[in-house]
Amino acid sequence: MPWEIVVEKHEPNSLIADYQSGKGPFKSWRHEHIFKERNGKTILTDRIF
Numbered sequence: 001m002p003w004e005i006v007v008e009k010h011e012p013n014s015l016i017a018d019y020q021s022g023k024g025p026f027k028s029w030r031h032e033h034i035f036k037e038r039n040g041k042t043i044l045t046d047r048i049f
Contacts, residue, residue: 001025 004022009015013035020029030049035042 005029 001024003024004020005018005024006021007016007018009017015035016033018031020026032045032047034045034047036045037043
């Protein structure tokens with residue numbers, strides 16, 4: 001399935017945010033990958049709006 005995604009924000013080592021700009025499987029899609037360091041490890045949180 002074709003999916004048009006735009007990366008709207010990139011903060012090295014902390015955030016990647018994207019959204020569905022056109023064709024895709026959802027009516028709308030906003031998504032964030034949030035990276036945090038804790039005790040020498042990386043914690044990844046995915047948020048979908």
